[in-house]
Amino acid sequence: MREIEVKGQTEEEALNEALNTLKAEREEVNYERISESDDNGVALRVSFKGxxxxxxxxxxxxxxxxxxxxxxxxxxxxxxxxxxxxxxxxxxxxxxxxxxxxxxxxxxxxxxxxxxxxxxxxxxxxxGYRLRRQNYLRRKAEAVARIVVETGKEMAMDPLTEKERRIVEEVLKDIAGVTCYAIGTGHKQNVIIVPSHEGK
The missing domain is CATH 3.30.300.20 (K homology (KH) domain)
Known part of the structure; x- marks a missing residue:
């Protein structure tokens, strides 16, 4: 809802009604009078600035x-x-x-x-949770990838969302000798990091 029309006995009353309805602060909206009379008060059209x-x-x-x-x-x-x-x-x-x-x-x-x-x-x-989470995933992917390269054995990460899987995939692109694939269904899937010669 970007725009509403409200009425009040005064402009201030009408504007306050609009701000309350929109859950907005005064500096966040634009408004204009659309009608005015002694009997009906003031009507405003109020909209968000952007x-x-x-x-x-x-x-x-x-x-x-x-x-x-x-x-x-x-x-x-x-x-x-x-x-x-x-x-x-x-x-x-x-x-x-x-x-x-x-x-x-x-x-x-x-x-x-x-x-x-x-x-x-x-x-x-x-x-700032997302930023901390992204940094954690990058560090975790790098650490797991190093172990996979050293041992030659695949390892699984915790279930990740699609966006989180993309972060891991971007990290692994810069690490030689490993690749990954996802298993499972639903919102989150397990990411398996494997030696590149064993990747699916």
Whole structure:
């Protein structure tokens, strides 16, 4: 929802009603009067200034419904929006076991955002968890690959999402003598690192 129309006895009342409905801050919206009379008060058309404000308000709305108080920081680059959520003491709860709660929030927000911004990529993070996770996966893939090269025996990593598997695959491209394949079905699959002459 990027735009709504609201009425109030005064412009301030109408604008506050819109901000409450959109879960937005005043600096995140544009508004214009669409009607005005002594009897009916003031009607405003209120809209977000851009996708950053839209996504930020969506996140605030869902977090509020879940009982979380948090701040949201936005970074935009050529790949899209990176939204980092920070709570006072609830980051682990919002991330969930192995990131499951975070991934669910990511899926929900992305589906809603695509309705208005079909080409916009949005990455949701909590307390920098994704960055730490990516660094961990790179180190783990390198360590397992070294063992595979030294022993000549295949080794399995923990079940990984599709995006996490791509991180591992990128790391292994730069390591001679190993390759990998995935087994299993569903959201997460096991990645097996093998000597390249034994790869499937």
């Amino acid at each position: 996708p950053e404000e839209t996504v930020k308000a969506l996140i605030r709305y869902f977090l509020g419904e879940l009982g979380f108080k948090a701040s949201v920081r936005i970074k935009r680059d050529s790949r899209g929006l990176y939204m980092n959520i920070k709570t006072k003491r609830s980051d682990r709860l919002l991330i969930g076991k192995h990131g499951e709660t975070l991934f669910a929030l990511q899926y929900l927000i992305s589906r809603i955002v695509r309705r208005d911004y079909p080409t916009l990529s949005v990455l949701i993070d909590v307390g």
